[in-house]
Amino acid sequence: MHDYQTFLHHKLIIIGAGASGLMAAVTARDLGIDTAILEGNDRIGKKIAMTGDGRCNITNDYTMTGTDDEVVALSRKYHSSQAEFPLPVLQQFGIRQTIDFFNMLGLPLTTLKEGLMYPMSLQAASVLDIFELALEERNVPVYLNNKVLDVTVSSDHPRFKITCRTETDEQVVYTSEYLFICTGGLTGQNAGTDGSGYVLAQNMGHAMVEPVPAIVxxxxxxxxxxxxxxxxxxxxxxxxxxxxxxxxxxxxxxxxxxxxxxxxxxxxxxxxxxxxxxxxxxxxxxxxxxxxxxxxxxxxxxxxxxxxxxxxxxxxxxxxxxxxxxxxxxxxxxxxxxxxxxxxxxxxxxxxxxxxxxxxxxxxxxxxHSFEKAQATAGGIVTKDILPDTLESKLVPGLYFAGEVMDVDGEFGGYNLQWAWSSGYAAAMALGKHIFK
Known part of the structure; x- marks a missing residue:
């Protein structure tokens, strides 16, 4: 990965190189969308590297029953102020699709106790390595050490103007037609997660459910x-x-x-x-x-x-x-x-x-315990202002959300990463359908 300190335009810019952002980037690029990622850290997936005691609990196959109710059972592992909000996303991309996706990338999974699924290597680093390879193979630029300071929305094109600060204190401006906010919640603060996505969304008119620590x-x-x-x-x-x-x-x-x-x-x-x-x-x-x-x-x-x-x-x-x-x-x-x-x-x-x-x-x-010790954030951007099938904002056309930044949190055992994979995929697929009709 390289740092870029220029003014650049991409069709889609994703803020955040965590689980949902990485999934969205790979999916969007496979659909032919010009995609780039902005990441405040010096490497991608820093929070992923810390999950599952360093092994990365990718998902959980406990609800895989082979029946029509499989996805409904999975959706019950999630909490939101709108209880049914996660279901349409999980119907598009559930546990089976997650297993197939990582096999496609070259990362086979293994199941340990109580349905917990990990990379076969039992190393979270393997997940980051495979995503780095996937992004490089698809020529997806990742602009590291770019902390997003502000997003402005225009009725003209380009629609979004994203101002960042680099590690050398320079201000860099990126523009895009579409924007994904994949910044996570308030957990993993040691990995740089600071709730900045909440501020960006609120500045664009979105309301919040006050976050509290979960799985803590x-x-x-x-x-x-x-x-x-x-x-x-x-x-x-x-x-x-x-x-x-x-x-x-x-x-x-x-x-x-x-x-x-x-x-x-x-x-x-x-x-x-x-x-x-x-x-x-x-x-x-x-x-x-x-x-x-x-x-x-x-x-x-x-x-x-x-x-x-x-x-x-x-x-x-x-x-x-x-x-x-x-x-x-x-x-x-x-x-x-x-x-x-x-x-x-x-x-x-x-x-x-x-x-x-x-x-x-x-x-x-x-x-x-505090967010620093928690594994998930309960609360976040209010889902009633987000379209449940596409995860596009009802308030700002072209703005999409994925991952923990929304008021959706899963239970202990890999379900929060599953939501990241599912929502990142669903948002990217919805954008692809919109662009290519």
């Missing part, structure tokens, strides 16, 4: 979290809003000094973030023994305490609970100052505390 760790208010830090359990987590259970997830839950992480927590975090931003009360409830009902837990403990009545209470949890949990459970039951209390001497009140905590241990959620 939860902070809780609890005095003994440091003592629990480092514990990992197979449990079930429930998120409650104003006392009502909204959603539940099962899997490996991670305890940390600030609160909780792990796949179930990340899946629930969007609900927590949105409702915290509204001032609602949010509670995280942990079920330490999800494979047993409360009645079965009571029966199990009573049998254990009866069989080993002569043992201290602290030892009665050995073998089925993480060792670091026990001292905190004793504090909750207010018997931590009685280390020699025997099982046979437990009161019914104390037993009741244990029964409750093992099946429903409540923690007050006070915040999430």
């Amino acid at each position: 760790q939860l902070k809780v208010q609890y005095p003994y979290m440091k003592a629990l830090s480092g514990i990992k359990i197979q449990g079930r987590a429930h998120i409650l809003v104003n006392g009502e259970v909204v959603r539940s997830e099962t899997g490996e839950i991670h305890f940390a000094d600030y609160g909780f992480s792990g796949p179930p927590i990340l899946q629930l975090s969007r609900i927590a973030a949105v409702h915290l931003s509204r001032g609602d009360s949010v509670t995280l409830s942990i079920d330490l023994m999800p494979k047993r009902t409360k009645e079965e837990v009571i029966e199990f403990l009573e049998m254990s305490w009866g069989t080993f009545a002569h043992r201290p209470v602290a030892e009665s949890f050995v073998g089925f609970l993480h060792k670091k949990l026990v001292p905190v459970l004793l504090k909750e039951a207010r018997i931590d100052q009685e280390p020699n209390l025997l099982c046979q001497d437990l009161s019914w009140k104390t037993k009741g505390i244990f029964y409750k905590i093992l099946k429903r241990w409540d923690f007050k959620v006070i915040d999430t």
